[in-house]
Amino acid sequence: MTMRLRALFSRLALTTAASGLALTGLSLPAQAADEVEVPYIGIISPETVTVINGQSKTVKFDLYNLSDVTAENVILTFGSAAKPISADLGFTAPAGCDAGNACAIGDLAPGQRRSVKFTVKPAAAAGAADPAKSIALSTAVGEQPSDETSITVVRTDKGGVDLEVDEIADLKLAHGKSADVPVLVRNSGNKEVAALGLVVMAPYGVTPVLNYRNCEKETEVGGFLCVFNEPLAAGGAFTLPENTPLRVKVQPDAGGPFEYPVYVVAIGLTEKYVFDFTKRNSDAPGKTLTLEAVSSATAEEPEVAEDLNEDDNYAIFSVTVPKSTAETAAVGGAFTGEIGEERTAEVGLRNLGPSGTVPPSMASLQYAHIKLPTGIELMKVDERCLPGTSLTDIDESITDLAQVTDLVCLVVESVPNKGRYLFSLSAEILDVAEHKAGSVTINGGVQDKNKDNNKAALTVKLTSGGSGGGLPITGAPAGLIAGGGAALLAAGFIAFRMARRRRIITVAE
Structure with a gap:
């Protein structure tokens, strides 16, 4: 696989991981009585859009309710008195917007996403020297300003390939069920792409069914x-015909309730990559996934070109899975060794099933509250852990591990049925009169019905022989993303928490 394709897979994996906390809905524990959360409507849009002079370009982006309360009377506005939209961009607002380009979106539930499209058609005579211009976007909930950003429109006379994937409707599927997914790919550019690649990613609990000889798993x-x-x-435009569809299947033990994100991405391929791929898969079994032309156009000689706008090469849709049970139990441990030794304990949770746990989201975020035993000094801490006692009580002021007494450790991926999810902590055993036991308390989330086994002991066990029974430190968990996923999600959670704090209004008594 070329570096460009591998980078694409990695970028989409990171985007999906971050969206688990930032975009799909974290009903944090109930707020104090004197706090009222203000709904926040975030704008997720491309930074730049490249447009061929004289041609119309559809630009799509998403609005998200990033709070855990309903946002009523959401308004999206294009441009402003201070930042008017240049007339030569040929801007057309979505249908239903008023003369001032203010668009009534309606109400958005917590975590709800709403896709929006507008078009631009710059004049054909602009010329290469015409500077890039921006279109300002802002959201408001009632009269309360929320988010703002801008999209820079870059104009070109040269043109190129511009692949687009049409929107795909969300699905609702029961455990073990599957459904066909309609896919439509367009080339809105002015140059042909010699060969096409279709990437399908479902990083969590939904499996793409693509048992075709020209499909390869990354x-x-x-x-x-x-x-x-x-x-x-x-x-031109291609779709997948009915006899060779893309299907998605929900695993029988997938965690729910959850909206599993699925990405469908179109990319232009070089002839060399196609040759190597065909040679590599020449003996693969199964039928061939085919394309069906939706419209035709006269093709010139193949000319490989970079895509003008990679941000609209993908469509994301969700597969909603109903609630399932995943009984989680705390896993305790011990720092075992002599006074003065640095030992390691692994603690966390185990999933007793019968289904997997839901992936992290704003609707459900599992975590462990670890209260350290007395008589130890923390030396190393798992990257998924933060000082604090709960999600709403994280102490960002602590920088010295020696001062840590409590940790909040985030579960940043789905835990399979009968699986374990552990955090590694390393500490020096101190010479004190008493090593009082600590504890590991699990917040099992919406699937956990039995709370009696959600707490376990974390102790210090002194030995006389000096060969303690500590466990080796393990790295970040594999499975969600290769490398850096846990740190990304922990950082994303902190960023979300800080942003959320700024939007909480304290009600005077």
Whole structure:
């Protein structure tokens, strides 16, 4: 796989991981009585859009309710008195917006996403020297300002390939069920792409069913790449025919309730990559996934070109899975050794099943509160752990591990049925009169019905022989993303928490 394709897989994996905490809905524990949360409508949009002079370009982006309360009377506005939209961009607001480009979105539930589209069609005579211009976007909930950003429109006379994937409707599937997914790919550019690749990623609990000889699994991050050695002309469109569809299947033990994100991405491929791929999969079994032309255009000689706008090469849709039970139990441990030794304990949770736990989201975030035993000094801490006692009581002021007495450790991926999820802590055993036991308390989330086994002891066990029974320190968990996933999610959670704090209004008594 070329570096560009691998980078694409990695970028989408990181985006999906971050969206688990930032975009899919974290009902944090109830707020204090004197706090009222203000709904926050975030804008997730491309930074730049490249447009061919004289041609119309549809630009899509998403609005998200990033709070855990309903946002009523959401308004999206394009431009402002201070930042008017340049007339030569040929801007057209979505249908239903008023003359001032203010658009009534309606109400958005906690975690709800709403896709929005607008078009631009710059004049054909602009010329290469025309500077880039921006379109300002802002959201408000009632009269309360929320988010703002801008999209820079870059104009070109040269043009190129511009692949787009049409929106895909969300699905609702029961455990073990599957459904076909309609896919439509367009080339809105003015140059042909010689060959097409279709990437499908479902990083959590939904499995793409792509048992075709021209589809290959990228095992590192769980995506599939299907290769079509057919040109897609400028202005043309392809879809997947009914006899060779893309199907998605919910695993029988998938955690729920959850909205599992699925990405479908179109990319242009070089002829060399197609040749290598075909040679590599020449003996693969199964039928061939085919494309069906939706519209036709006269094709010139194949000319490979970079895509003008990679941000609209993908569509994301969700597969909603109903509630399942995942009984979680705390896993305790001990720092075992002599006075003065540095020993390691692994503690956390085990999933007793019968299903996996839901992935982290704003609707459910599992964590462990670890109260350290007395008579130890913390030396090393798992990257998924933060000083504090709960999600709403994280002490960001502590920088010295010696001062830590309590930790909040985040469960940043789904835990499979009968699986364990452990955190590694390393501490020096001190010479004190008493080593009072600590504890590991699990917040099992919405699937955990039995709370009696959610607490276990974390102790110090002194030995006389000096050969303690500590466990080796393990790295970050594999499975969600290769490398850095846990740190990304922990950092994303802190960033979300800080942003959320700024939008909480304290009600005077």
